[in-house]
Amino acid sequence: MARLQNLLLAATVALTVGPAATAVPAEAATVVDPFVLQVGATLPALQGKITALAAGPGGVVAAAHDKGVALYASGAWTSLSATPAHKVVWRGDDLVALTADGLLTIRDAAKGQGGADATKGGADRLPPGTDPATALLVGGDDLILVQGDRLYRKGPGGSWRPDRLPGQATAVARARSGAVAVATATAVFETTGRTWTQISPAVGTTHLAYDSKGRLWLAGATGLGLRDGATLKQYGPAEGLPMLGFTAIAPGADGDVWLGTAKGAVHFDGTTWEYRQGRRWLPDDTVTAVTVDGNANAYFGTATAAGVIEARRTTLAEKAAVYEQAIQARHKRTPYGFVEGIGLARPGDLTQYGQGASDNDGLWTGMYGAAEVFKYAATKDATAKANARKAFEALKFLGDVTQSGTNPAPKGFIARTILETTATDPNIKDNEQHDRDKQKGDAYWKILVPRWPKSADGKWFWKTDASSDELVGHYFLYALYYDLVATGTEKDEVAGVVTRLTDHLIDHDFSLTDHDGKPTRWGFFNPKELNGNPWRREERGLNSQTIITFLTIAEHVAKNPEKYAQAKAKLIEEDGYDLNTQQPKVTPGVGGGNQSDDEMAFMNYYHLLRYEQDAGLKATWARSLYDYWQQEQYELNPFFNFIAGVTLKDQVWTDAYGPFPLEMNGPWLRQSIDTLKRFPLNMIDWKQSNSQRLDIVNLGQHIRPDADPKKLGMLRGGTVLPVDERVVSHWNHDPYKLDQGGDGYGENDGTSYLLPYWMGRYHEFIAEK
Template sequence: MGLKKEKNPRKATLQRFVIFLVEILFWQPLATGQQFSAERYPHQVHRGYTNKDGLPPGNIEKIVCDNEGIPHVYAAETFFVLKDNGWVEETGGSRWFEATQEIDEFSLPNILKVGKIRQVARLGSEVVIAGENGLFSLSDGDWKLMLPRQNSIRWAPIDIRATSYDPAGQLWFACPQGVGHQIKGDQWELFTATDGLPFNDFTCMAATTNGVWFGTTNGAIRYFRKQWEFRHGKRWLIHNHINEIACGKDGKIWFATQGGVSQIEYCSLSLQEKARYYEEEIERYHLRTEFSYVSPVLLKEPGNKKTAVAQSSDNDGFFNGLYLGAMSLAYEVTRKPVYKERAKRTFRALSFLSEVTQGGSNPGPFGLIARTVLPTEGPNPNLKDSPERDRRIRSKEDKLWKVIDPRWPVDKTGKWYWKSDVSADELIGHFFGYSIYFDHICETSEEKEQVRAVIRRIIDHLLHHDLQLVDHDNQATRWSGLSPEELNLNPENWEERGLNSWSMLTFLLIAHHITNDLKYRDQYENLIKNHGFALNGMTQPQVISGPGSFHQGDDDMSFLNYYHLLRYERDESILNNYQLGAFYHWRVEQYERNPFFNFVYAAGCLNQKREDHWGVVDLSPTGPWLEDALDTLIRWPLDLIDWPISNAHRIDMVSLFPHTREPGKAIGKGHRIGGYAFARDEQASTYLEDDVWQLRFDADGTQLRPATAYLLSYYLGRAHGFIRGFDHSSDKSD
């Protein structure tokens, strides 16, 4: 599905979405029958303006919108107006700010001792003053100090930073103590961190039909429909210090900041429309080499997609396995030929990674897969990834790091460098993608045999080398230990024991499912019965000591394994062990509100029970697992550029307990009061394996990520009936 070239690619893409899409998200009928409307949701989109757009550099002091919604600003003792997407000086611009001058001219009886006046709010004859010494109101000619009260709690707030009436005529104020909302008369709502208020160093506010916006010294806040949202970093703001907020009649929100002007506007998208936007972004920016590997993108100019250059990664095989799964599921639920074409394209790219290693001056053993490939017409990657670098890493970071020369051999055609030292992690992505592709795309015997051939050569490589990945130097790769000796007897592998045991079982189970060769089932049962591989993962799918534990990538890989273990296994006793292991893991992971985790677990354990000598355990997911999954998909940001973002200063943040990570590694990790990770659009996380508990993310806007994680989660939810799509127009067209 191509896009016309426009000056503004994002706007062009969004405008092409049809308006007839409707989705209904629902619980499976056997669960509760409850249904959720999931039609079109408002999504926020940011645009920033700086001196490159005609503004003076640095601080923008004031901003206001006229009756047409056009913004006017005051900065560097000059007035500016937005015209034709640029800012120009405005003669007579002071008239737009005359109403704000009354703050300086407002006089009050000295007895009130208001102190410095921050803001004046008017509604008819009512006047409210946000003052240094309190909140004061004028009604029927009388001034009084306002003492808001909610039930048994009464505030005597001081240092009132801002106040405003919302479109419903209800008063709001903001101060370091918190936020107050006057419902009627003496009925108030009072909000602090325990109620979800993210931050409290307020500078301004503006009440709109789309919620109440608050400016702070370190981010912007919106309260809408009993939910708080926090906006921080250049995904949302050109600068985090907000001086003033203005709202246009078109619903756009404008921020005068210390680094320029920010605009946030709303566009309505269904989950399917959003998926198609991401898919077009991938087709436009993220395809690399003639095989069209889906890869992250380097932006030569921060934030400018026009400067995009696709980059290889150490985990191209893993990530393209996930993309292969996403496109295969997309075809299953939509029957659109374009998804089948993309799945076939990605299968070819993925399978090439187990072909490119054969032959050349440094051939790998049969069935070895490469991490990724680069064209030899480009720079030689061995100049960077040299044996000297390997020795430095082994000396300073990882005593088990492998020294291998060359790390990037050249294939037999002389056309490709292929990266060696592959890990078992890569296999998880490969097998995940191949199995879903086999189940949902392959129709002919030829298509199925192509998958069988790839699966056989990879799994036979493992069986031939004692369940290890062996490189072109005939030595095991750094992260390849999948054998009983490595996982049950080698103390170096204690952390990977549970994950890698179930990974090896997953590979064998998939191999048997696809090839129907009993030798893979025999080896599978041997590892279970004689080496305890199934039990290894029941209590330790990873090192789990509570939400936020250990390594997020291991959570991701565990749930990729669960998807097939819970679907393919037919032996009830083995299956029940898998279900129980996944049950204990998901109980911890549910606080991440990860749609992929939630859908995988529900697909395998909804309405399932475990019965043993201790009794019966209902394995069904509990709590708002479906609402959480939906909310995360809705709040997945459209802007997937890596921008700096921080939640470390939030007042609703609780630090992760030290015991959840290795000594010292819990520092800088945290979550909201209540235990849940911060919402997806309030953090940097866009990959399944990203650490959602990380409070601070440093970036410079030079990397654009593909939305593979969203696409996989969304189409998995649809494939299993958790998201029902009635998207007939777009599902049947290109």
């Protein structure tokens, strides 16, 4: 007891008042109002490469392409002309296209009355010397056409009226007020009549656009400019601009701007930059045209197809419902409902998909069940309760299925996953030779024959060699379910499952022991291995924290907790597991090592800190989490943030220098909400490429000596990229890795959103009207 007494003298901590099941509210829950969520989609095929787009009255969108003019409305394209077109603009309800034959006007196109009759009479003649392929065209009551150093105006039925420009024009734009701006090789000029006034010495400006507030955006080789009154503000990579090499520009609906590049699209509202690249957002990264309709939906012409990024007004709860619907429809496997990603027959096509066993069924399904527990606790929704119960039963079955059959395992052992015996026998692939080959490069790898035993009823193969990942998922759900859902005899049922599993670990010298009578590859928690085997250096801290958490949970739920309290005390007093737990993260640098370790550690902290009754130990666990979070706080991770936020509230560490508050500071709550808002609805595994960005700072070799720093990076502000600009399947990816993802042959489930969202709702970090 000496070490415990010393800890009590060395540290003090404020204990949470009330039962463990009680939510700990934030100082003031942040009410999240409805917001705009961007959702990318590819439009129906259009025969021709788009050269220009223009949003018109009533939300219709016109496209000029190398095979004609088309109109997009009600989810379909209608061809209006087969004459190749270069530019397209609106003049009221009329559509005007710049074609090789001249200026083509399509009457009443916006009213759906355009067509062959509307173009009857042919095209109007262009001014002498005009090249339709390079001329610039601006719509309005009087059209503006620019070629070289000439600007021409033309009203309905009128002739072209020329005006000389102060140089060779590279871009032109017109404001709602009637002001016109042109860019030349040397400067940008503006006129409200016939006199041109230089407003910027911006050299190399290639695109201009007036926004809805009358401000002028200037895009060029060196960056983006915004002229607001007499003030000109410049934006480059140092200010957050992700890409250069602009190919198109379009004002948004509320003072924002969209930019096209050869490597994706950029959106900027004056504060926040958004980079849209990859098939999650665009049909092709080479953007040829951009336009924005009155509802803020952005349409893109690309090298291969047309796309749209919808501005969908929604709420966090509505997003949660979308992920829930997808999970129920596609992501529950077997009658037990294991939740995991799916494989797709064709990239991005959700109509044909396949389900397969995962090595981490216990972890992923446990996290989904935890989300449903939090949802039930926050809302008392009966469906959430049923989903939580189903997840509990699924995890329980992973412990039941191993107890008999061809190769029964010791009582309490859990399977990684199960697979129907009607499927191809997985032992054909996972055979002894396969294990021996794996072992050549991984001395930890076990030779297990069979790796997939059969259940007693002959219905299931179950996979051996379960790891600490699965155990953490089991315990995380069991404890939550016990506290927040289970009542009466159901609590006894949960306690029975927890103690069965924990007794297995204690009875087998704190090891998860397989049907061969030997510990699994990653199932070591005993002092001989963690403190005595140099190979276990990286697992020492995390596995010490993990087994202490398991014993703490068992002590919390068991009717006779003494066994688990004594086992925990032994590991602390005799083997120093409390000291090991002070540093569970030993890999170098931010994002270093296996992000799965971070995920497990934070899930452990949640219960370890909420259940610990010893003030000294609680202070130790709290300080350990606080130090861990110092590295994780830049990852914009709401799951980690909410766990730290609720468990570190009011915690204090006292040492020789006095008390040190452990509560989290900084913008973590705002960042967490922003991540939930930006979390993409499209969970298809599309590649996200960010290594080409200009707003990235690569991690130095001294920060991540274990990896290639050219492949790792963060924003100049010090945080990882926003969640909608990288890949998230679970919270176990390295968020500093710049290029991630696949070719669209899979869809991840939405648990990675649902778990932090409902946790945040339950703990009152966030609220919705």
